[in-house]
Amino acid sequence: MxxxxxxxxxxxxxxxxxxxxxxxxxxxxxxxxxxxxxxxxxxxxxxxxxxxxxxxxxxxxxxxxxxxxxxxxxxxxxxxxxxxxxxxxxxxxxxxxxxxxxxxxxxxxxxxxxxxxxxxxxxxxxxxxxxxxxxxxxxxxxxxxRVTPPEGLPLLGERSIRYSDLDFNHHLNNAIYGDILLDYLPEEIRARGISEIQVSYVNESVLGETLRIFGGATGENEYLLYGENARGLGFSTRLLYGSL
Missing domain, CATH: 3.10.129.10 (Hotdog Thioesterase)
Incomplete structure (x- = not known):
């Protein structure tokens, strides 16, 4: 029902x-x-x-x-x-x-x-x-x-927005961020396993744009990662991970 x-x-x-x-x-x-x-x-x-x-x-x-x-x-x-x-x-x-x-x-x-x-x-x-x-x-x-990123986190790389990333609203689909996050996380954090993660979607990213990805540890078992596009903050993420 x-x-x-x-x-x-x-x-x-x-x-x-x-x-x-x-x-x-x-x-x-x-x-x-x-x-x-x-x-x-x-x-x-x-x-x-x-x-x-x-x-x-x-x-x-x-x-x-x-x-x-x-x-x-x-x-x-x-x-x-x-x-x-x-x-x-x-x-x-x-x-x-x-x-x-x-x-x-x-x-x-x-x-x-x-x-x-x-x-x-x-x-x-x-x-x-x-x-x-x-x-x-x-x-x-x-x-x-909303997750608010601190200043000073290092640049980890860049991610261009491709046609296959788009959804029917013509922007980077919210689920694709899950792949981006795992791609830019350090391997030792991926290995420990994520227990909590929040993704805040701030400014839409569209075809042809590039996200500049920043990230770093911000506390015990805590990591913050965010991306900037042409209009500023595109998304921000805070995650907690397990201990070895």
Missing amino acids: ITTEEYVRTESVASYEVGAQGVLKLSVLLRMAQETSEQHLGALGLGYEKLKADGLVFLITNNLVKIKRMPRHNDVLTIKTHPRGTAGVQFYRDFVFYIGEEEVIRIMQTSVSADPESHKILRPKVFLGYNIFADEKMEKEGRVE
């Missing part, structure tokens, strides 16, 4: 979704969350094409991911998502991933509604005007603040 309060789907981890460490790629995890919310809206008659025709698209602004363990090949995931209300112009939605009865991952995602052409942010009341989701306020203790 489809409800506005919860949407549930299952998905098996395919071989091509697993990376060099033998676990689900971070980019695939973010894609699964994106697709789950899209399926929820689609089942309620508010899929991407319908909303775009009405002059509205959603742009993700944050993904806060808490990982107990990453799934492996052939694991069957049950993914549950729940709209959590709004704070300012941002919509909140959470995702809980299970393997059997075991909860393995939680994601809190924020997004904004925007005009499809100009990407001008719309007030939440525009989407809430469909009268499908309740107009509720996200509790303060659960809100997500």
Whole structure:
């Protein structure tokens, strides 16, 4: 049964979704969350094409991911998502991933509604005007603040935006950042395993642009990485990793 309060789907981890460490790629995890919310809206008659025709698209602004363990090949995931209300112009939605009865991952995602052409942010009341989701306020203790990078982190390299990176909003898809992050993380951190990661999407990156990637350790078991494009800060990421 489809409800506005919860949407549930299952998905098996395919071989091509697993990376060099033998676990689900971070980019695939973010894609699964994106697709789950899209399926929820689609089942309620508010899929991407319908909303775009009405002059509205959603742009993700944050993904806060808490990982107990990453799934492996052939694991069957049950993914549950729940709209959590709004704070300012941002919509909140959470995702809980299970393997059997075991909860393995939680994601809190924020997004904004925007005009499809100009990407001008719309007030939440525009989407809430469909009268499908309740107009509720996200509790303060659960809100997500943008990751603010410190000054002085070293340049790690550059990443050009390619045609295959683009989504149907014509910018670098939010899930691709998961690949970029792993590509620029030091191997010793990848080996320890990520327990928590937040990606803040600040300025969209588009075809032909180049992201300049900066990063470094910012605390015990903490690493911060960010990218700058032609308009300034493109994205920022804070992650926690395990001990050896």
